[in-house]
Amino acid sequence: MGPRTLFDKVWEAHRVREETADSPAVLYVDLHLVHEVTSPQAFAVLRERGLRVRRPERTLATMDHSTPTLPRRPDGRWPFADAQAEAQVGELERNCAASGIEVLALGSGRQGIVHVIGPELGATQPGMTVVCGDSHTATHGAFGALAFGIGTSEVGHVLATQCLLQRKARTLAVQVDGRLRPGVSAKDLVLAVIARIGVGGGTGHVVEYRGSAIRALSMEERMTVSNMSIEAGARAGMIAPDDTTFQYLSGRERAPKGADWEAAVAAWRRLPTDEGARFDREVSLDGSALEPMITFGTNPAQAIPVTGIVPDPAQAPDPSARASLEGALRYMGLAPGKPILGQRIDVVFIGSCTNSRIEDLRAAAGVMRGRKVAVRALVVPGSQAVKRQAEAEGLDRVFRDAGAEWREPGCSMCIAMNGDGIRAGEYCVSTSNRNFEGRQGAGGRTLLASPLTAAAAAVAGRVADPRRLGT
Amino acid sequence: MDPIRTVAGRTAVLPRANVDTDQIIPARFLKTTVRSGLGRSLFADWRYDAAGAPRPEFALNRPEAAGCTVLVAGDNFGCGSSREHAPWALLDFGIRAVVSTSIADIFRSNALKNGLLPVVVDPETHRRLLAAPGQEVRIDLESRTLTLADGSSAAFPIDGFSRTCLLNGVDELGFLLSQEEAIAAFERSR
Numbered sequence: 001m002g003p004r005t006l007f008d009k010v011w012e013a014h015r016v017r018e019e020t021a022d023s024p025a026v027l028y029v030d031l032h033l034v035h036e037v038t039s040p041q042a043f044a045v046l047r048e049r050g051l052r053v054r055r056p057e058r059t060l061a062t063m064d065h066s067t068p069t070l071p072r073r074p075d076g077r078w079p080f081a082d083a084q085a086e087a088q089v090g091e092l093e094r095n096c097a098a099s100g101i102e103v104l105a106l107g108s109g110r111q112g113i114v115h116v117i118g119p120e121l122g123a124t125q126p127g128m129t130v131v132c133g134d135s136h137t138a139t140h141g142a143f144g145a146l147a148f149g150i151g152t153s154e155v156g157h158v159l160a161t162q163c164l165l166q167r168k169a170r171t172l173a174v175q176v177d178g179r180l181r182p183g184v185s186a187k188d189l190v191l192a193v194i195a196r197i198g199v200g201g202g203t204g205h206v207v208e209y210r211g212s213a214i215r216a217l218s219m220e221e222r223m224t225v226s227n228m229s230i231e232a233g234a235r236a237g238m239i240a241p242d243d244t245t246f247q248y249l250s251g252r253e254r255a256p257k258g259a260d261w262e263a264a265v266a267a268w269r270r271l272p273t274d275e276g277a278r279f280d281r282e283v284s285l286d287g288s289a290l291e292p293m294i295t296f297g298t299n300p301a302q303a304i305p306v307t308g309i310v311p312d313p314a315q316a317p318d319p320s321a322r323a324s325l326e327g328a329l330r331y332m333g334l335a336p337g338k339p340i341l342g343q344r345i346d347v348v349f350i351g352s353c354t355n356s357r358i359e360d361l362r363a364a365a366g367v368m369r370g371r372k373v374a375v376r377a378l379v380v381p382g383s384q385a386v387k388r389q390a391e392a393e394g395l396d397r398v399f400r401d402a403g404a405e406w407r408e409p410g411c412s413m414c415i416a417m418n419g420d421g422i423r424a425g426e427y428c429v430s431t432s433n434r435n436f437e438g439r440q441g442a443g444g445r446t447l448l449a450s451p452l453t454a455a456a457a458a459v460a461g462r463v464a465d466p467r468r469l470g471t
Numbered sequence: 472m473d474p475i476r477t478v479a480g481r482t483a484v485l486p487r488a489n490v491d492t493d494q495i496i497p498a499r500f501l502k503t504t505v506r507s508g509l510g511r512s513l514f515a516d517w518r519y520d521a522a523g524a525p526r527p528e529f530a531l532n533r534p535e536a537a538g539c540t541v542l543v544a545g546d547n548f549g550c551g552s553s554r555e556h557a558p559w560a561l562l563d564f565g566i567r568a569v570v571s572t573s574i575a576d577i578f579r580s581n582a583l584k585n586g587l588l589p590v591v592v593d594p595e596t597h598r599r600l601l602a603a604p605g606q607e608v609r610i611d612l613e614s615r616t617l618t619l620a621d622g623s624s625a626a627f628p629i630d631g632f633s634r635t636c637l638l639n640g641v642d643e644l645g646f647l648l649s650q651e652e653a654i655a656a657f658e659r660s661r
Contacts, residue, residue, distance in 0.1 A: 016650065016654055021631060022635075023632045024632055026647065026653065037501050038553065038554065038555070040504035040505075041504070041505065041506050041555075044504075045644070049644075051648075065498075066501075066502055084503065085502050087502075087504065088502050091504050133553055134552070134553055135551065135553040135577060149552075149577055150553060150577070150580075151553055151554075151577060152581075153555060153581065153584040153585070153644075154580070156644060157643065157647055160647070160648065161644075161647040161648060161650070161651070161654060162654065163647055163650065163654055165632070165646065165647060167630065199489050199547060199550060200489065200547035200573060200575065203547070203573060203575060203576055230551075230577075233547065233550055235576055299489050299491070320488055323486070323488075324488050324489065327487065415498045416499070417498040417499050417502060434491075434493065434552075436491045436493040436494065436551060437516065438493060438497055438516045439493050439498075442497070442499075442516050443516075443521075
């Protein structure tokens with residue numbers, strides 16, 4: 001066997017049946033994460049066809065998309081946005097109870113965003129296949145897992161058979177070397193990668209992030225990078241496991257223990273891409289040249305340094321790009337050729353599966369400490385565990401003292417289906433992953449940025465450079 | 472699923488590139504627990520104004536799009552989230568095929584599982600489709616060709632397995648269930 005990539009190794013270890021010209025591979029799934037929005041119709045198909053959940057112990061559910069981020073009411077009920085949201089969550093609980101699937105429910109102290117809790121429980125491990133009916137499943141690839149989003153039909157396939165039919169993707173190496181400068185974070189790195197390869201540039205590919213800048217990232221930073229792989233159209237993102245990965249996992253609830261741990265680490269050390277393995281495509285970036293990034297448009301590839309100039313559609317390379325850019329600037333109400341710095345904003349959102357972990361909250365709190373926010377600022381931790389940790393460190397006090405809202409965990413304003421959202425025409429600097437039209441509320445305008453840049457914007461009431469904070 | 476051999480009908484043209492699934496079906500409509508009834512919310516924020524009245528300039532509201540079954544869209548159609556509500560909404564509205572120069576991975580996979588044909592054509596064919604909205608086209612799955620109103624035709628690629636499933640009205644779950652022996656053997660071998 002010749003040299004293999006990390007992706008090759010995980011793929012081959014889960015192949016129940018090889019792909020042929022006539023049929024895709026049958027791929028075994030180690031961990032299936034389930035949430036309330038993309039699962040009810042899948043459970044319904046199983047009921048219609050008289051099928052059982054094949055491996056409930058390989059399935060883990062939580063509720064995050066349509067859940068409230070305000071606390072439980074005095075009467076004990078949760079303040080759902082509407083009856084439909086409440087019914088959807090209720091259906092998840094019933095489906096899981098009937099199938100023997102563990103559900104980390106509201107009020108359990110263990111609920112959170114599905115891509116935050118998998119890693120924090122140690123359920124996500126190197127070399128695994130992880131799927132979820134959510135495109136940001138790529139997050140788990142930060143551990144050297146093959147993790148990707150699936151549709152509801154496929155959620156049903158995995159519930160019923162623990163397998164998926166898959167064609168093997170091509171591979172794209174994204175090499176980032178050099179040391180990130182102060183004020184430049186993992187979010188800036190991945191926004192720069194997406195701006196470079198384009199919003200569809202990763203289609204049909206699994207990305208492996210490599211290089212010294214990636215190796216130097218913490219596990220949480222790696223999750224931020226891998227999380228946004230789908231924003232370049234990639235099927236998945238992966239990062240080779242190393243001591244950073246093992247230190248993060250060691251002692252976590254679902255991580256192997258004792259002799260099993262030693263054996264697991266030994267196996268995980270064999271996962272990284274072999275010397276001489278070939279990728280179908282390669283792209284490289286100089287990490288030391290990166291700056292804090294912010295999006296100005298309506299897809300995540302439309303990003304510039306925070307000190308940059310909003311591009312002029314007249315300079316676009318082709319008519320299609322020109323039309324895209326013109327449409328984006330019209331929607332965003334931004335003028336071409338002007339600096340983005342100083343653009344007035346209305347809201348700041350710190351949260352989402354991209355940036356709601358403890359390190360993200362520490363970064364944002366570092367900026368807000370001793371300052372006041374100039375606009376509405378919502379801080380939503382990724383899980384109950386993150387929330388407890390933040391409160392133990394006093395970060396909630398920092399946010400509240402600055403005038404920001406400190407909420408319960410969930411997807412919240414990233415997808416704006418739980419009642420948290422922005423109004424038409426408002427500008428929101430957001431640490432989430434998508435700046436699509438209306439993503440944070442119909443007519444709302446999203447500027448994606450890192451927690452540092454978002455917190456700096458909250459304090460300034462404008463797009464601001466986190467490296468040049470006023471007092 | 473009913474077998475599909477051809478899709479014939481009128482086109483609606485949405486020339487924008489990178490149409491994401493949040494546009495196809497905004498997230499506020501994802502609180503449903505069933506698949507049906509999403510067609511009225513298809514492209515809701517582009518199709519209706521804030522008061523809920525149809526915007527006459529939007530592709531699906533234009534007179535030449537009446538009764539359309541084929542949506543011709545710009546590059547990279549269906550990017551973004553994994554919501555299968557996107558193909559469900561298109562199908563419920565009456566769209567049977569989406570034609571573009573490229574289609575995002577998860578959307579394509581979801582479309583195939585529901586009998587919505589993802590058709591990727593060459594840039595020249597695409598240009599001619601964009602230029603003449605409302606033309607009658609015919610998509611033949613067996614011969615993998617799309618025929619334009621002027622009689623010219625273009626080939627499109629489709630995975631052989633997906634094509635067989637669509638032609639025979641078979642869903643993938645049935646195939647996976649037939650693999651039970653191999654799956655159980657795989658589990659024992661680990």
